[in-house]
Amino acid sequence: MNKIQTIYKTLHKTYGPQGWWPLSKNSLYSKHHNGPPKSxxxxxxxxxxxxxxxxxxxxxxxxxxxxxxxxxxxxxxxxxxxxxxxxxxxxxxxxxxxxxxxxxxxxxxxxxxxxxxxxxxxxxxxxxxxxxxxxxxxxxxxxxxxxxxFEKPIFVVDAYTKRIFSRLGLINENNNYDEVQQFFHKHLRKNLKVYKEYHALIVKHAKMYCHKKPLCKECILRKNCKYYADIKQNYKESYS
Ligand code: SF4
The missing domain is CATH 1.10.340.30 (Hypothetical protein; domain 2)
Known part of the structure; x- marks a missing residue:
């Protein structure tokens, strides 16, 4: 299993299925509030x-x-x-x-x-x-x-994706949209359910821990995170 798949597994295990897209409670023709479109x-x-x-x-x-x-x-x-x-x-x-x-x-x-x-x-x-x-x-x-x-498999990239995966050291923060998307397409099997969940889980993780000022000490991805490793290294150097 590659790193991208491992991160997906970790996030999924931690937060559970997100079931996007969040449809409104006002939907007149469908009873569901979350999930795939029914109409x-x-x-x-x-x-x-x-x-x-x-x-x-x-x-x-x-x-x-x-x-x-x-x-x-x-x-x-x-x-x-x-x-x-x-x-x-x-x-x-x-x-x-x-x-x-x-x-x-x-x-x-x-x-x-x-x-x-x-x-x-x-x-x-x-x-x-x-x-x-x-x-x-x-x-x-x-x-x-x-x-x-339209439920067609394509990976959605947003600012949270760039923030988390550049901090993890897996992409360059200057990578453009297409480069980041290609990176995910290359490392993940084309799978509608996984693409839908992965994007939602990234948003969840960014909102929970990987803020602009990240809460690294409590983060479940910290063991494999370059940003966190750099902080620890800098801390060691300043106090040695
Ligand atoms: S360890 Fe910190 S920087 Fe790395 S993913 Fe977690 S919150 Fe973000």
Whole structure:
């Protein structure tokens, strides 16, 4: 088992399955709150969530999703029908609301004219490339949509992934998005469930221990962490 697989096992054993994507309790057509999408509405909610979560916390996104549900806006047609300024007011709690209102309008227009079913038939790369051509969708958002909304295996990279794995000494902190993604694709067997869980577990671990100011002494990965080894070494040198 390589290091990437061992880390996955450790995180999974520690935190348990995360069951992403966290769907809202307001879902009208499905009883579940977490997990794979069961309807087009769920797919749309994941896409909306992936856009809203850009540069903000998930707590803020949850508030916005509740409001969108209350206003019957978890539907591309209804997003298209509402004036942009009104939409911006409703999604205010997600920050950057003017830009995000524009992005939601753009993706709603795209989805209104493109059947979910046709997107589902595309290969992972074709779907990703189509999403990347849409204004306001970068690699992380596109990959979150491909993985969690359309359930196609692609590894999602975010700031937490870069932070943890560069501190562990497994990637370079200057590696770009594609380089980090390729690293995971190379060291992990292509597996939808593992890709979904691994990303969620990375987010969990970053929130629990690997903060900007990390809590290394309590961290379950510390034995194999370069950052922690360097701290210990520096400490030894200063007191020897
Ligand atoms: S030991 Fe510290 S730096 Fe390394 S992964 Fe854990 S919290 Fe992050």
């Amino acid at each position: 087009n509405r769920d797919v749309f909610e994941i896409i909306v969530g992936a856009i809203l979560t850009q540069n903000t916390t998930w707590k803020n996104v949850e508030k916005t999703i509740t409001l969108l549900n209350k206003n019957k806006l978890m539907d591309p047609k209804n997003i298209l029908a509402i004036p942009e300024k009104t939409l911006a007011k409703i999604i205010r709690s997600s920050g950057y609301y003017n830009q995000k209102a524009i992005k939601l309008k753009i993706i709603a227009k795209f989805l209104y004219h493109t059947k979910f079913y046709n997107l589902l038939q595309l290969s992972t790369n074709d779907l990703r490339n189509i999403l990347l051509k849409i204004k306001g969708i970068g690699p992380e958002t596109a990959d979150s949509i491909v993985l969690y909304a």
